[in-house]
Amino acid sequence: MNNRLVTFLPAGVQVEVEPGTDLLTAAGKANIEIKAPCGGDGTCGKCAVRIKSGNVKARRDSHLATRIAEKGLNLACQTLVQDEDLVVEIPNTSSMSKHQVLGENASVGAGVSDALSNYLLHVWQLKELLLEKQESPLNGYPLNPLCRRVRLTLPVANLQDNRDDLNRLTMALKKEINCKDIHVPLSIIQKLGEILRVDQFKVTVLLSEVGGKVEIIAVEPGHGHQPLYGIAVDIGTTTVVAYLLDLEKGRVIDTAGTHNRQARFGDDVISRIVYAVEEPDGLNTVHQSIIGTINTLIMDLLVKQRHIRETDIHVMMTAGNTTMAHLFLGINPKFIRLEPYIPTANFYPVVKAQELGLKINPDALVFSYASVASYVGGDIVSGTLFTAMGNEDAPISLLIDIGTNGEMVLGAGDWLVTCSCSAGPAFEGSGILFGMRAMHGAIERMQIDPQTYEVAYTTINNGKAVGICGSGLIDCLAKLKSTGVIDRAGKFQTSLPTERMRIGETGPEFVLVWREDTDINRDIVICEADVKNLLRAKGAVFAGIRTLLNVVGFELESIENIYVAGGFGNYLNIPDAIAIGLLPDIPVEKYKYVGNTSAKGACMALLSQEAWQEANNLAGKMTYIELSVGNLFMDEFVSSLFIPHTDLTLFPNVSI
Amino acid sequence: MNNRLVTFLPAGVQVEVEPGTDLLTAAGKANIEIKAPCGGDGTCGKCAVRIKSGNVKARRDSHLATRIAEKGLNLACQTLVQDEDLVVEIPNTSSMSKHQVLGENASVGAGVSDALSNYLLHVWQLKELLLEKQESPLNGYPLNPLCRRVRLTLPVANLQDNRDDLNRLTMALKKEINCKDIHVPLSIIQKLGEILRVDQFKVTVLLSEVGGKVEIIAVEPGHGHQPLYGIAVDIGTTTVVAYLLDLEKGRVIDTAGTHNRQARFGDDVISRIVYAVEEPDGLNTVHQSIIGTINTLIMDLLVKQRHIRETDIHVMMTAGNTTMAHLFLGINPKFIRLEPYIPTANFYPVVKAQELGLKINPDALVFSYASVASYVGGDIVSGTLFTAMGNEDAPISLLIDIGTNGEMVLGAGDWLVTCSCSAGPAFEGSGILFGMRAMHGAIERMQIDPQTYEVAYTTINNGKAVGICGSGLIDCLAKLKSTGVIDRAGKFQTSLPTERMRIGETGPEFVLVWREDTDINRDIVICEADVKNLLRAKGAVFAGIRTLLNVVGFELESIENIYVAGGFGNYLNIPDAIAIGLLPDIPVEKYKYVGNTSAKGACMALLSQEAWQEANNLAGKMTYIELSVGNLFMDEFVSSLFIPHTDLTLFPNVSI
Structure with a gap:
């Protein structure tokens, strides 16, 4: 059968696909990203599009599809191209937008009405921190980057000294840097003869020296002085951020961020694993998707810095969760998801850029942060390095990163225990009626008047409200409880004297924003199921913290520092988070927002061999606590399903 | 412009080329090999073809082209495709023939009328030696192959023992084989999870353990018992021979030989280097040419052994001269040819099959014999290993390999000196009016009656004479001298009472075979220029031997063994070679034919880590004597231009 042409509006991008292809896949082929948190299962309803012309067919009937159809829309994932060309409009609410990066002069958030705005705000702040405030990305480690430059002047060959070129080079190098084991890749040997003779046996060797082994990355003629570049990448499940570093100056030159193109295979790591394992060529598709994402970022950075060639970037460091690391390297992630949850690898091989198709120097070395277990990845190890929790004199500290999973590390110097609790993606807006990620129009702060039950709120970018994001949900829960809208078990007090309290489709609900004040033409409510x-x-999350403490025999009060990491962190209202029993009831001054520690740790490791070595030490020394073994976690979890907790003595400062 | 179709007869192979392409290049594209010792310069006249239909154009006029044209032929290298399709016939005399390998039951030489017959005879004898006579290819070294198999039963993963798969594997391996440094390639890690679980964590690991480092080549499910295969390849400038080995049984399973497809870029290494350096994409073309040659041999071996898959071959060892090693690995050979004659590398990296496009297990390791200098290569090191000259108790021995260059090694245990003398390709038939390689119809033995000057001779395969090969030329020279046809300086005695002595086009010449007894319809003669x-x-060659002796302060009589290597060796008449002053005048029983020591040494190194280690030791310990430095060699050379020598005391047993 002949292919059909699908035109996506408003971008006007066209793609040819076979009849029978669904529109989500078609959009993916066109590099247009449509929201699909359920991974194309037809269950989340976020991928609604409008067919402007051409006939289509539904994959199957469903209540959701019918509801969507009433609005004149179709679920992209369930709508199949037939025998006609199509014109398809993607509403703003379904679009993840093209990647969009804040330029030097862009005003933060102005007009950035997309899923990235908040995250990019965050990147922006980090950038400001690193660039304008001149905070060193080394965070106390010595500058000793994973790729360094050695300038050599070799003895010129003649009939008396007729050693081969390779020997001439390695002998001189051994003398210069005092090493034994040097590996020169074939691709460099192939052209070594010419290179040595361009500038009369004066050369610059770029190399990486890790664990006593020297790997040659490039040999260049002469004694050049151009900067030496590396790239650090934080591979998040949702967002990927890259940092261009000057390795010799030890500073961040620029950053670029975009969303992870894997998003079209689902929002969470489980959906990605399912796609990789179950779809034909799925692993390769998901793998290429993240490689493509990173290559786009590299091009972004380079386009901004026009004098840098791709091949001038000689080393890359990545940090991400265990699934991201597997998919980045093309390792089958199948067993991460199946009990007993075994990753194929926790320590990853150093590979060459060309093995992965990364668009930098093909011989560049690509390092990946080691993981600890299937659900405690390199991003957490990176964060642990950044917080210095593993340092000899470190007090007892807790690092906590709340996303789809709540990962945490408890420890002090010698000992570190870690776990991951399946918090679920509620704080990311998933499974919440009007939940959403932190983007334009999301409610992020909220007050409820204890007398009138009127609601005051602020939204991201001050846009008209379209939903409520994580920090807003925590505020909301705290305020619902403190004003008595709900009780300690989360049950709604339906008798409240306000029309905001009503019985909706799913039971009791509380109206947060009236329809006329929204941008979605519906009342924004929170219901009992949301609260549950x-x-x-x-x-x-709280049960995870308690379990870790229990394992090592400490109490909540022993914790000296709580590091709150992740994009979510900076927007979290700590007192509210304590009030609902999410975070421990210890003095607020012991809490520290540490931001995107995964990215910061990646930069550190790239700039300092000592940091990289410590990162590997940390990954090796962290003890992973599998919460599904034994009853400890489950008991703690059940006790934590109240506000703030069943055991009120754990929250002495929270008024009930 | 549109491409034109060229049909080559008798094979009937067709190829499309652009107008302006020469026929030698067109034939190359069609994988048809035409002789071109001069590398397509239009100077050797060996590539004559017959245009059956279509119009062509000569690149330029030349006397040679005119002479060829008188016979109704065109030089393929000088004949350009025009605007018509062509039919081109390749005469037998210009064809190198398709590769042709003696099968198990083929009778040696029967009907093998091509350049390979003699060489293949040689391969056949080696094969007989190895297969039928059960001579061990190990030659005294212990069986300890470069790829071996370790069977592991790993602890099954569960919630209590949730180490990652890679760690589980490497820990068990370290315990089993007591090693520290294990490298697992990414391609294996990518699918490791599935592999471990096919047979409940029972796996077979194929690995190479060299110099304390362990490289994993494959991980297979279960504890299989299929044979473990490797391939040893002798990369000759003219001929390439591959040996399929059972690594665990330590035996050669089969061999296959063919000519080196690079021949179309010229007969000798210099032509190949010139092509690689000066033609657009030349290096890659010449590189791919040898890779293609080897892949053809691999397929040959595998087709014969139908149950073996390409991917069942896990390791390869190659030995060849320095230029061949460079071209095999795609290393620019430019500086081998230019004073001070520096190879890019003497010790070559171990690479993966996939880096070179070799059609075996992509993760298979490919080892290359180390060279000593630009003109003393791995083939000579391999031969030195085979002769055991470097062993502690070895007597003073000389290894000599006469081809285009005469390479030789002199030594005893601790010390080894080596050199290469530009003997020129005379013994390969080049530069000799009726000279030819050892192929069908070549005169290989000769007697001249001292009274009548009648000539008795034998030819290869007893075919009608077409020319004279190396061993025939040595006989010829000795007999010309002993019968007084020439004097000690090589001058012809034109007054001899025989019509065989006459003045030809180039001066005095002696008729070896009358026209009616030949297959070429011309008198076969030897002229004064040939003798020079x-x-x-x-x-x-002799000057080289004397120079080496001089360097170390020994006399000819000190030599206890002379090993004569190479395809040439077995057919050499030693007394005649001594009589003309090619080889030293020491007792004939001290001479030993050792055959293709390059191939034999390659098999040894593949089957024994100890042999491989010794090969590398040898390459490191051999002292290369550059003959162009100083006057020593030149003085010796000038003294050696007489029969047998200026200094007759060096040849006490040769009657003048």
Whole structure:
């Protein structure tokens, strides 16, 4: 059969696909990203599009599809191209937008009405921190980058000294840097003869020296002085951020961020694994998707810095969770998801850029942060390095990163225990009626008047409200409880004297924003099921903390520092988070926002061999606690499903 | 412009080329090999073809082209495709033939009328030696192959023992084989999870353990018992021979030989280097040419052994001269040819099959024999290993390999000196009016009646004479001298009472075979210029031997063994070679034919880590004597341009 042409509006991008292809896949082929948190299962309803012309067919009937159809829309994932060309409009609410990076002069958030705005705000702040405030990305480690330059003047060959070129080079190098084991890749040997003779046996060798082994990355003629570049990449499940570093000056030159193109295979790591394992060529597709994402970022950075060639970037460091690391390297992630949850690898081989198709020097070395277990990845190890929790004199500290999973590390110097609790993606807006990620129009702060039950709120970018994001949900839960809208178990007090309290389709609900004040032409409400989901999420996190403490025999009060990491962190209202029992009731001054520690740790490791070595030490020394073994976690979890907790003595400063 | 179709007869192979392409290049594209010792310069006249239909154009006029044209032929290298399709016939005399390998039941030489017959005879004898006579290819070294198999039963993963798969594997391996440094390639890690679980964590690991480092080549499910295969390849400038080995049984399973497809870029290494350096994409073309040659041999071996898959071959060892090693690995050979004659590398990296496009297990390791200098390569090191000259108790021995260059090694245990003398390709038939390689119809033995000057001779395969090959030329020179046809300086005695002595186009000449007894319809003669060329060739070899002895302060009589290597060796008449002053005048029983020591040494190194280690030791310990430095060699050379020598005391047993 002949292919059909699908035109996506408003971008006007066209793609040819076979009849029978669904529109989500077609959009993916066109590099247009449509929201699909469920991974194309037809269950989340976020991928609604409008067919402007041409006939289509539904994959199957469903209540959701019918509801969507009433609005004149179709679920992209369930709508199949037939025998006609199509014109398809993607509403703003379904679009993840093209990648968009804040330029030097862009005003933060102005007009950035997309999923990235908040995250990019965050990147921007980090950038400001690193660039304008001149904070060193080394964070105390010595500058000793993973790729360095050695300038050599070799003895000129003649009939008396007729050693071969390779020997001439390695002998001189051994003398210069005092090493034994030097590996020169074939691709460099192939052209070594010419290179040595361009500038009369004066050459610059770029090399990486890790664990006593020297790997040659490039040999260049003469004694050049151009900067030496590396790239650090934080591979998040949602967002990927790259940092261009000057390795010799030890500073960040620029950053670029975009969303992970894998998003079209689902929002969470499980959906990605399922796609990789179950679809034909799925692993390669998901793998190429993240490689493509990173290559786009590299091009972004280079386009901004026009004098840098791709091949001038000689080393890359990545940090991401265990699934991201597997997919980045093309390692089958199948067993991460199946009990007993075994990753194929926790320590990853150093590979060459060309093995992965990364668009930098093909011989560049690509390092990946080691993981600890299937659900405690290199991003957490990177964060642990950044916080210095593993340093000899470190007090007892807790690092906590709340996303789809709540990962945490508890420790002090010698010992570090870690776990991951399946908090669920409630704080990311998933499973919440009007939940959403932190983007334009999301409610992020909220007050409820204890007398009138009127709601005051602020939204991201001050846009008209379209939903409520994580920090807003925590505020909301705290305020619902403190004003008595819900009780300690999350049950709604339906008798409240306000029309905001009503019985909706799913039971009791509380109206947060009236229809006329929204941008979605519907009342924004929170319902009892939402509250239950939030309680489970916050309960899992707190139970995780309690379990770790229990394993090592400490109490909440022993914790000297709590590091709150991740994009979510900076927007979290700590007192509210304590009030609902998400975070421990210890003095607020012991809490520290540490931001995107995964990215910061990646930069550190790239700039300092000592940091990289310590990162590997940390990964090796962290003890992983599998919460599904034994009853400890489950008991703690059940006790944590109240606000703030069943055991009120754990929250002495929270008023009930 | 549109491409034109060229049909080559008798094979009927067709190829499309652009107008302006020469027929030698067109034939190359069609994988048809035409002789071109001059590398397509239009100077050797060996590539004559017959245009059956279509119009062509000569690149330029030349006397040679005119002479060829008189016979109704065109030089393929000088004949350009025009605007018509062509039919081109390749005469037998210009064809190198398709590769042709003696099968198990083929009778040697029967009907094998091509350049390979003699060489293949040689391969056949080696094969007989190895297969039928059960001679061990190990030659005294222990069986300890470069790829071996370790069977592991790993602890099954569960919630209590949730180490990652890679760690589980490497820990078990370290315990089993007591090693520290294990490298697992990414391609294996990518699918490791599935592999471990096919047979409940029972796996077979194929690995190479060299110099304390372990490289994993494959991980296979279960504890299989299929044979473990490797391939040893002798990369000759003219001929390439591959040996399929059972690594665990330590035996050769089969061999296959073919000519080196690079021949179309010229007969000798210099032509190949010139092509690689000066033609657009030349290096890659010449590189791919040898890779293609080897892949053809691999397929040959595998087709014969139908149950073996390409991917079942896990390791390869190659030995060849320095230029061949460079071209095999795609290393620019430019500086081998230019003073001070520096190879890019003497010790080559171990690479993966996939880096070179070799059609075996992509992760298979490919080892290359180390060279000593630009003109003393891995083939000589391999031969030195085979002769055991470097062993502690070895007597003073000389290894000599006469081809285009005469390479030789002199030594005893601790010390080894080596050199290469530009003997020129006279013994390969080049530069000799009726010279030819050892192929069908070549005169290989000769007697001249001292009274009548009648000539008795034998030819290869007893075919009608077409020319004279190396062993025939040595016989010829010795007999010309002993019968007084020439004097000690190589000057013809034109007054001899025989019509065989006459003045030809180039001066005095002696008829070896009358026209009616030949297969070429011309008298086969030897002329004074031929004799001069032969004297220079033999003189260079002998001068090389004397120079080496001089360097270490020994006399000819000190030599206890002379190993004569190479395809040439077995057919050499030693007394005649001594009589003309090519080889030293020491007792004939001290001479030993050792055959293709390059191939034999390659098999040894593949089957024994100890042999491989010793090969590398040898390459490191051999002292290369550059003959162009100082006057020593030149003085010796000038003294050697007589029969047998200026200094007759060096040849006490040769009657003048």
